[in-house]
Amino acid sequence: MRALQLVSDRETEAVDLPEPDAPAPGEVQLKIRVVALNHLDVWGWRGMAFAKREMPLTIGAEASAEVVALGEGVCDLVPGQLVSIFGARVCGKCHHCRAGRDNLCEHVEGVHGFHLGGFARELVNIPARQCVPVPPGCDDVGAALAPITFGTCEHMLFDNALLKPSESILIQAGGSGIGTAAIQLAKAIGCTVITTVGSDDKIEPAKVLGADHVINYREDRFEGAVRKITKKEGVDVVFEHVGKSTWAGSMLSMKRGGRLVTCGSTSGVSAETNLMMLFQRQLRLIGSFGCRKQNMVDSMDKMARGYVRPIVDTEVEFGDLATALERMESRKVFGKIIMRMA
Ligand SMILES: [Zn+2]
Structure with a gap:
């Protein structure tokens, strides 16, 4: 399985990783469709001193994906369904999570692609609660831009x-x-x-x-x-x-x-x-930092209704992160840089 990893500051490498095992209870296995790049990736690439993380780190904080397998107890998603991925590993149990204020979680384990492994990989297992269903009329590029952009x-x-x-x-x-x-x-x-x-x-x-x-x-x-x-x-x-x-x-x-x-x-x-x-x-x-899952729902609803649309500056080939990040750092972009995985 292909994955794109940060191996040291400013150095990425396309690698072959073993495919993940079957999803654990409460998890789903996702096939990543589109990864969108963000300034978070630029910070990560530059090597941000205060980020606790281990290298190599799979990059990609914002993505859409297709559900391929369900772990035990997951009943609100179906294989083949398109989802947008909430990018922080939140607990789902604290009073903020229960009130829908996901980005104030008291026990957040980190942000994928920055502190934790990200989504520039073919398959990933992730808690089902981080998956937000994509409505008809919103495509996999729009869904990839819902979590952060x-x-x-x-x-x-x-x-x-x-x-x-x-x-x-x-x-x-x-x-x-x-x-x-x-x-x-x-x-x-x-x-x-x-x-x-x-x-x-x-x-x-x-x-x-x-x-x-x-x-x-x-x-x-x-x-x-x-x-x-x-x-x-x-x-x-x-x-x-x-x-x-x-x-x-x-x-x-x-x-x-x-x-x-x-x-x-x-x-x-x-x-x-x-x-x-x-x-x-x-x-x-x-x-303000990040968003609530409801903000992703509202964004994709507006895309489906045609009120807003994803603006893509460049679609880069898998592995060509350096070109993408240099373009972002130099501020030449108009809109987003995306990478299609499937
Ligand atoms: Zn929480």
Whole structure:
């Protein structure tokens, strides 16, 4: 069975692994269809000092798959069914898990593809509770983007920032994987969407996705452009994941009482916050990580209904991770990089 493993920092290897045994009670065996790559993979590839993990590590944190076999006691899935895989090994028993707040699990064992073995492999055994059925009308590419790309955005926008129709939102890095998802999700409920991109060739594609205003942040100070667009008022919500390089400008882009929700820090993890601005303008800063399984259900439902669609930048061949990650690191991408396994 083919698998793609990280053998040391910045070095991956296509390997042959033995096929897994029959699934244990409560588990299913999955045949992986599509793996989507994320900044999590870039961090993992670079070798993130604080991640506890053992090499070699099978990569791939986000994927869709087909059920091939059921372990004892699994009765809500059937062989042949397409599923999207929740990417963290959560307990399913703590009060957060039982309340559907899967990403706050008190006993989480780790994230697949980062701390635990990932999904860039032909077959994998996994607890059935990590499988989310895919509705008719959503294909295996859409299902592969539900756990992180769309799920994270659903959770940020609707659970955390409580984004409402007709509000205004600034979405940082609109050409990134989650940027392309966030633009569509915000537009689908009728928001005014302002987004930033790093090159002129991304302006038109961002408008096609639904952005009302697109700012090339390399040419204009985006916070100034946002204030001009909003007639000096600022936006209701800022969608952040860039971090250090955009933080100060994102703070300045909010209207009084505005909310900033962040799920990442691709340009650096530390940034200065003007506390006087925070309290005087009554701003709210909200951290968000991962999603609930219900966010995956909602994302795939929106894909099935045609409200949003997966945006694929490049489909790379199995094993060609270096090209994919270099493309992500260099910020040339518009949308997602995926790898088809079956
Ligand atoms: Zn739990």
